[in-house]
Amino acid sequence: MNAPAGPGVVIADDARLFRTALAELLAKAGCRILAEVGDPDALLAAVEATGPDLAVVDIRMPPEHRLEGLHAAVRIRRTRPSVGVLLLSQYLEAAHLTELVGHAARGVGYLLKDRVSGGDFLDAVRRVAAGDCAFDPDVVSAMMGGPRRRDLLDGLTGRELEVLALMAQGRSNQAIADALHLTGKTVESHVRSIFQRLDIPTEADHHRRVLAVLAYLRSSR
Amino acid sequence: MNLADGGSGPRVRVGTARLTDGLAVFGVCLGVLVLLATESGRHPTSTGAGFSGAVGGAYLVAGVLAVHRRPSAPGNRIGLLLVLVGIGWFAEDVQISVDPAVHTVGLLLRSASAGFLVHLLLAYPDGVLRGRSDRLLTAVCYAVVFAGIPLSTLGFTTLTPNLLLVWPLPYDTIARAEDAVQLVLGAAVVAVLARRWIAATRPARRVLVPLSAVGLLGATTSVLDAVLGTGPSWHHQVLITVAHAATLALPLAFLGGVWRVRLGRTSVSDLLMRINGSDPRQLRELLARALGDPSVQIGYHRPERGDYIDADGRPLALDRAVTPVHRDGQRVAVLIHDPALREDHHVLAAVTSAAALELDNQRLAAEVRAQLAEVKASRARIVAAGDEQRMRVERDLHDGAQQLLVTAALTLRLARGQPAVRTDPELTELLRRTADGLEEALTELRVLASGIHPSVLTDLGLRPALRALAARSPRPVELTGSDLPRLPDLVAVTAYYVAAEAVTNALKHAAAEHIRIEVGTVDGALRVAVADDGVGGADPALGTGLTGLSDRVSAVDGELTVTAAPGAGTTVTALLPLESS
Numbered sequence: 001m002n003a004p005a006g007p008g009v010v011i012a013d014d015a016r017l018f019r020t021a022l023a024e025l026l027a028k029a030g031c032r033i034l035a036e037v038g039d040p041d042a043l044l045a046a047v048e049a050t051g052p053d054l055a056v057v058d059i060r061m062p063p064e065h066r067l068e069g070l071h072a073a074v075r076i077r078r079t080r081p082s083v084g085v086l087l088l089s090q091y092l093e094a095a096h097l098t099e100l101v102g103h104a105a106r107g108v109g110y111l112l113k114d115r116v117s118g119g120d121f122l123d124a125v126r127r128v129a130a131g132d133c134a135f136d137p138d139v140v141s142a143m144m145g146g147p148r149r150r151d152l153l154d155g156l157t158g159r160e161l162e163v164l165a166l167m168a169q170g171r172s173n174q175a176i177a178d179a180l181h182l183t184g185k186t187v188e189s190h191v192r193s194i195f196q197r198l199d200i201p202t203e204a205d206h207h208r209r210v211l212a213v214l215a216y217l218r219s220s221r
Numbered sequence: 222m223n224l225a226d227g228g229s230g231p232r233v234r235v236g237t238a239r240l241t242d243g244l245a246v247f248g249v250c251l252g253v254l255v256l257l258a259t260e261s262g263r264h265p266t267s268t269g270a271g272f273s274g275a276v277g278g279a280y281l282v283a284g285v286l287a288v289h290r291r292p293s294a295p296g297n298r299i300g301l302l303l304v305l306v307g308i309g310w311f312a313e314d315v316q317i318s319v320d321p322a323v324h325t326v327g328l329l330l331r332s333a334s335a336g337f338l339v340h341l342l343l344a345y346p347d348g349v350l351r352g353r354s355d356r357l358l359t360a361v362c363y364a365v366v367f368a369g370i371p372l373s374t375l376g377f378t379t380l381t382p383n384l385l386l387v388w389p390l391p392y393d394t395i396a397r398a399e400d401a402v403q404l405v406l407g408a409a410v411v412a413v414l415a416r417r418w419i420a421a422t423r424p425a426r427r428v429l430v431p432l433s434a435v436g437l438l439g440a441t442t443s444v445l446d447a448v449l450g451t452g453p454s455w456h457h458q459v460l461i462t463v464a465h466a467a468t469l470a471l472p473l474a475f476l477g478g479v480w481r482v483r484l485g486r487t488s489v490s491d492l493l494m495r496i497n498g499s500d501p502r503q504l505r506e507l508l509a510r511a512l513g514d515p516s517v518q519i520g521y522h523r524p525e526r527g528d529y530i531d532a533d534g535r536p537l538a539l540d541r542a543v544t545p546v547h548r549d550g551q552r553v554a555v556l557i558h559d560p561a562l563r564e565d566h567h568v569l570a571a572v573t574s575a576a577a578l579e580l581d582n583q584r585l586a587a588e589v590r591a592q593l594a595e596v597k598a599s600r601a602r603i604v605a606a607g608d609e610q611r612m613r614v615e616r617d618l619h620d621g622a623q624q625l626l627v628t629a630a631l632t633l634r635l636a637r638g639q640p641a642v643r644t645d646p647e648l649t650e651l652l653r654r655t656a657d658g659l660e661e662a663l664t665e666l667r668v669l670a671s672g673i674h675p676s677v678l679t680d681l682g683l684r685p686a687l688r689a690l691a692a693r694s695p696r697p698v699e700l701t702g703s704d705l706p707r708l709p710d711l712v713a714v715t716a717y718y719v720a721a722e723a724v725t726n727a728l729k730h731a732a733a734e735h736i737r738i739e740v741g742t743v744d745g746a747l748r749v750a751v752a753d754d755g756v757g758g759a760d761p762a763l764g765t766g767l768t769g770l771s772d773r774v775s776a777v778d779g780e781l782t783v784t785a786a787p788g789a790g791t792t793v794t795a796l797l798p799l800e801s802s
Contacts, residue, residue, distance in 0.1 A: 018628040024635055065620070066680050090619055091667060093677050094692070095685045113623075114663045117630035117656065142692040 006030035007053035007129035012043040012069065013088075014061050022056065022116060029122050031129075038062070040072040047076055047083060054129040058113070059089040059096070070096055077108065084128040088113040092139040097214075105170070105211040109134035133170025133210045140168040143217040155197050163190045168213045241288045241301045245281045248308040252277045259317040273314055276469045280307030283472035298348030302341040303472060309334030310468075318381070325384040329371045336366035338471075339410055342436045345429075345475075358409050365402055373398070404447035411440045421561065431477035439467035492572060496579045501532030504576070504583060508556065511572050518557040521584040523591070529555055532583065534591025544569055548577040553584050597778070601711070604776040608674075608714050615674040623666055630659045675717070683713045687720055687738055694736070696728060702741040712797045715773050716740065716749045719781070722766050723751035723793040731755025731791055745799055746779070752792040757785045770795075 009031045013019045016038070023033045031054075035046035039062045047055055055076055059069040073085045077100070084107035087100055097110050109128040115121050115136065124134035144153065144165060153161060159180075166176045177187045191209075195201070200212045256270045284303030313334055316327030339362040343355045350356045376390035377383055414433055421429055446460040492511040499507060501519075509517045520529030520537040529537045542560035545552050562569055636642060637652050670676075678686035684705055691698035708716075720738050727733040733753035740749050767783060770793075774781040779797035 015624050015628065018624065018631065021628055021631040021635060025631060028635070028638065060619070065616070090623055091671060091676055093681065093685065093689060095677075095681055095688070113627050114630065114660065114667075116627065117634040117660070142689075 006032055007084075007126075008032045008034045008050065009125075009129070010035045010037065010043065010046045010050060010052045010055045012037045012040070012046075012055065012061065012072070013058040014038040015058075025116070025122075026056075026125065029125070031125070040068045043072050044075065047080060051080075052083060054084040054086060054107075054125065056086045056088065056125070059087055067096075070100060073100060074102070077102065077104070081106070084108065084131060086111065086125065086128045086134065088116070092136055092142065094139060094143050097135065097139055097143075101211075101214060103211070104207075105133050105214060106207045107131040107133075109170070110139060111136045112138060127170060131207075132172070133207070135169045137165065137169055140165050140217075143168070143214075156194060160190050160194050160197075163187060164194050164213065167191065167194075167209065168217060170210050237298070237301060238288045241284055241304050244301070244304045244308065245285050248277065248281045248304060248311060251308060252281075252311040255311045255314050258320075258323065259314055272465065272469070273310070276465070276472075277307045277310040279469065279472040280304065280310060283475050287475065299341065299345060299475070302337055302344065302348075303475060305337040306334050306341060307472075309337050316379075321382040321384055324379070324381040325374075328374045328377060328379065328383060328385070332366045332370050336363040339406070342410060342432070342440075343413060345432050355413065358406070358413065362406055365406070369402070400447040404444055407440045407444040407447065411437060411444065414440070431474035432471070435467050435470045435474040439464055439471065442467065493575045496576060499579065501583055501587070504579060505532070508572060508576060511575075512556075512558060512562055512568060514559045514562055516559060519580065519583070520555045520557055521580070521587040522552050522554055523588060524552075530587055530591050532587050532590070534587055534594045544573060546573045546577050546580050548581045553577060553581040597776075600772075600776045604715075604773060605711055608711065611674040612679065615670050615676065618666060618670045618673070619676070623663065623670065626659060626663050626666065630656060630663065633659065678713065678717055683708055683716055683740065686713075686717050687740060690717075690721055690724060691738065694724060694728065696734060696736065698724060698736045698738060700738050700740070702739045705740065705747070706742065706799070708747060709799065711777050712747055712799060715777050715779065715797055716747055716795065718773060719749050719770055719793065719795040720751055722770050723791075726766060726793075727751065727753035727755055727791065731757065733790070742799070743796070747797045747799060748794065749797070750792060750794040752790060754790045757787050757790045767793075 006029070009026055011019050011022055011026075011033065013022070019036050019038070023036055027033055034050040034052050037043050037046050043055065043057065043061075046052075055073070057069045057073045059067060061068040061072075069089075070087060073087050076083055076085055081104065085100075086109035087096075088111055089096070090113050092110070092112055100110055101108055107128055107130075109124055111121070111124060111134065115124070127134050144161075153164075156164065162180060163176055166179060171179065173184060173187045173191065176182075177184050180187070182190075195212075252274060256274055260270055280303050284300040284305075284307065287300030287303060309330075310333075312327075312330040313332065314327070316324055316331050318324045318327060336359075340350075340359045343359055344350050350359055373395050374383065374385050376386070376388045377395055378386060378389050378392055414436055418426070418429060418433055442460045442464040446457060446464065449456050449460070492507050495507055496504065505517065505519055508519065509515050518531065518537065520531065520539065520543075522529055529539065531537050537557065539555065539557060541557050542563060544556045544558065544562075546554045546556065556569075556573065558569075633652060633656050637649070637656070642648050642652065675686050675689065677689050682705070684700075687700055691700050720740075724736055724738070727736050731753050733755035736751065736753045738749070738751050740747070742748065767781075771781045774795050774797065777797050779795055782794045783791065784794075785791040
């Protein structure tokens with residue numbers, strides 16, 4: 001992440017200390033911090049004014065401290081589809097993911113707030129800024145964990161389940177191969193097998209693939 | 222507070238009664254004398270001695286009856302006026318005498334009863350003139366009868382010589398003047414009575430009916446007669462006959478009023494027979510019927526607060542006429558009723574003493590209901606306050622500790638990236654362990670906050686919260702049921718805790734493999750049922766969990782049932798009303 005002109009980022013969180021620390025982390029990783037704001041209106045204004053590659057948004061913001069961040073994120077995704085949106089939250093809720101993603105799994109991420117101090121965070125930032133997806137493993141496993149889903153996923157091998165979970169998080173075949181210490185070819189064959197068993201049409205396009213997996217997980221709830 | 226009083230003191234009463242009796246005796250003597258003296262002078266077209274005697278006698282009898290049957294101030298005054306009307310009535314006949322001296326005296330008194338009659342009509346039933354207009358009208362009538370008429374006698378030419386005739390005028394002039402005055406005063410009385418009738422409430426009308434009807438009839442014929450002319454004609458004959466009938470009916474109408482009060486007493490005995498064991502609504506209806514006031518309310522006394530409540534325990538405002546009900550010297554209740562009922566205060570007194578025992582019983586029941594309602598409301602408030610507290614604690618954890626720990630972890634990450642740290646393996650290791658500890662603390666804190674109050678319940682509502690509950694469970698939890706309307710906060714939170722506790726029990730104690738949460742609305746209530754396929758036979762005293770749940774559910778007026786047949790699993794069902802009763 002040390003490219004000369006890294007992604008431009010807007011950070012929205014009403015906790016100033018957190019915002020500052022996050023800005024520092026991202027700046028060290030090569031991002032250009034375009035604005036730091038503390039409420040939804042300022043976020044929307046900053047996005048309009050600076051045209052960032054990525055907005056990192058806390059779900060709870062003034063005035064009600066409920067879902068203001070989620071609503072602002074959805075609005076940015078609708079009005080400025082080129083801006084990646086990474087939503088951070090203290091708790092994960094599948095319904096929030098569904099609302100956030102809508103019908104376009106492009107440039108969108110939903111992570112537990114604790115992840116900012118974890119190793120994968122910068123990778124997620126990079127992916128979302130580049131137009132890919134990054135979903136928290138916990139929310140994906142919660143979506144895969146319901147009883148009916150378990151029945152439907154029963155036909156998959158343990159390895160295939162692992163691959164499916166990483167796919168749903170928005171990982172590419174190569175990233176999955178790296179994470180599971182497999183070759184690219186093996187991952188590809190797992191993916192084909194998963195799609196076949198779940199009756200999902202095979203799509204070359206990465207975004208459509210994520211969307212298909214999410215749609216599958218949603219529809220079986 | 223405006224309590225009905227029992228009238229004026231007994232001394233005054235006895236005085237008026239004696240005076241009335243004396244006057245009545247005088248009236249009888251006068252009547253006999255007049256009828257005998259005028260028998261020879263009666264014109265064939267004039268009213269017969271029999272009719273005259275009947276009318277005058279009826280007034281005298283009615284007056285005496287009134288004084289003795291209703292020994293209170295209004296009855297007294299009305300009785301006195303009735304006797305005076307009777308005396309006036311006989312005095313009017315004196316003019317029939319053919320003896321010039323007696324005839325002349327009779328001419329002076331030829332309308333003597335009219336002043337008392339108007340006074341009686343306007344003063345009925347209280348015995349007092351209520352407004353300034355009533356007093357003025359009465360005064361004018363007296364002035365006309367006892368000053369105007371005698372004055373006109375100076376110019377009045379009659380068949381029998383008028384000894385006071387000093388300035389003879391044509392008969393028509395005086396007759397027309399008398400017609401005009403009669404018209405104006407008659408119309409004024411009709412207007413006053415009509416207005417009083419329109420403004421009267423039902424119980425007041427009950428008392429007014431007989432006298433008002435007859436009074437209106439008499440006054441109306443008198444006005445018509447004056448309009449059409451009092452000269453000899455067929456309509457004068459008809460109207461004068463009707464007016465006479467009305468005059469005769471008037472004392473009877475008063476007796477009718479007395480009879481109506483007796484009817485009220487009949488309702489009291491009816492009340493006495495049915496009152497025992499009546500429920501609160503029946504009791505009120507019985508009282509309303511006995512008093513002839515459908516609007517009557519019962520206010521049960523709460524001595525320790527000094528206020529009054531209705532049968533459901535709600536505080537009442539004493540905004541109308543109020544009559545206290547006592548038992549063994551203690552005030553047990555008040556009747557809140559139409560002020561007009563005071564005119565029938567015999568009935569009121571009879572009803573209150575008949576109902577005192579039952580009202581005392583009902584008072585105790587109403588007090589218990591009020592206390593129960595208070596306890597219920599206070600329990601709901603306690604539960605709501607608890608929920609509020611939990612929500613605030615969750616919010617504080619989230620905005621405070623969690624936020625600070627996340628920031629600390631992030632800052633630690635920045636520190637670990639420093640070149641100086643990276644070259645020191647021991648420091649690297651220490652900071653890694655610190656980071657791990659922070660991460661664990663954050664996870665624990667998140668679980669704790671969610672257990673205190675799940676954010677998703679506040680943010681998205683009951684169904685998503687139950688879905689999240691199902692997703693967290695290590696065993697399969699199925700969520701079924703219909704769409705939910707917008708739920709009151711207390712109901713949603715209660716339903717969530719019922720489901721959460723039941724799922725926890727199923728996993729912990731029943732070794733369930735499969736759990737099903739069913740949620741939906743039934744007949745204005747939210748129904749949450751959690752069924753498992755565990756060992757069943759749950760001990761009702763299984764833990765404080767179920768007891769706590771049952772308390773929570775009762776706080777929103779709901780119902781919690783647990784069915785747990787051995788081997789058939791356990792089903793916990795809560796029915797929570799959506800409208801608090």
